Amino acid sequence: xQTIHQWPATLVQPVGSPLSLECTVEGTSNPNLYWYRQAAGxxxxxxxxxxxxxxxxxxxxxxxxxxxxxxRQFILSSKKLLLSDSGFYLCAWRRGSGNxxxxxxxxxxxxx
Amino acid sequence: xxxxxQDPGPFNVPEGATVAFNCTYSNSASQSFxxxxxxxxxxxxxxxxxxxxxxxxxxxxAQLNRASQYxxxxxxxxxxxxxxxxxCVASYLGDSNYQLIWGAGTKLIIxx
Numbered sequence: 001x002q003t004i005h006q007w008p009a010t011l012v013q014p015v016g017s018p019l020s021l022e023c024t025v026e027g028t029s030n031p032n033l034y035w036y037r038q039a040a041g042x043x044x045x046x047x048x049x050x051x052x053x054x055x056x057x058x059x060x061x062x063x064x065x066x067x068x069x070x071x072r073q074f075i076l077s078s079k080k081l082l083l084s085d086s087g088f089y090l091c092a093w094r095r096g097s098g099n100x101x102x103x104x105x106x107x108x109x110x111x112x
Numbered sequence: 113x114x115x116x117x118q119d120p121g122p123f124n125v126p127e128g129a130t131v132a133f134n135c136t137y138s139n140s141a142s143q144s145f146x147x148x149x150x151x152x153x154x155x156x157x158x159x160x161x162x163x164x165x166x167x168x169x170x171x172x173x174a175q176l177n178r179a180s181q182y183x184x185x186x187x188x189x190x191x192x193x194x195x196x197x198x199x200c201v202a203s204y205l206g207d208s209n210y211q212l213i214w215g216a217g218t219k220l221i222i223x224x
Contacts, residue, residue: 044199099203106154
């Protein structure tokens with residue numbers, strides 16, 4: 001069966017500090033991978049998606065970046081966090097031929 | 113106008129009652145539809161897909177009305193554990209990729 005994990009689960013970071021959130025998927029190959037952000041009481045905002053290694057599409061211009069160094073690894077990064085980067089970050093995957101998306105456990109980021 | 117709209121609620125419903133909520137979508141090219149359940153501070157989890165002919169899973173029934181461009185979720189004999197936020201999502205194949213459009217969610221509170 002397929003599983004998805006992301007970490008860390010919770011982090012508090014000062015403004016201007018860097019960020020790295022990691023996500024891995026097991027039990028499948030060549031998944032489509034996604035990073036979403038969900039602000040408090042708001043809907044899911046797609047940040048990045050990837051259809052393959054090194055292929056990243058950005059949906060929203062911001063100070064975040066994403067990388068996919070391996071087939072089942074997706075990383076969300078920032079060089080300098082802003083207060084507005086606070087939120088719930090969700091990694092997700094979808095089988096290339098499928099239409100159902102599955103989420104990791106999420107990472108709560110508070111920028112102070 | 114949002115592409116996928118939901119009544120944010122909250123819907124306050126007594127235990128054992130039947131509750132229904134709708135989700136409207138604006139893109140007539142939408143092909144697949146889903147309901148997700150999201151507990152407080154947790155990741156969304158797939159509740160059920162929505163098929164053209166309607167489908168049922170235990171106490172949950174999902175319907176799709178393409179003519180009026182909405183999907184619905186009916187919960188019968190509601191339980192305290194049904195309290196959550198319910199997200200609807202519509203998908204379609206864009207120019208170069210598979211698009212998922214999320215609603216902001218409907219909050220449901222089941223009261224004893």
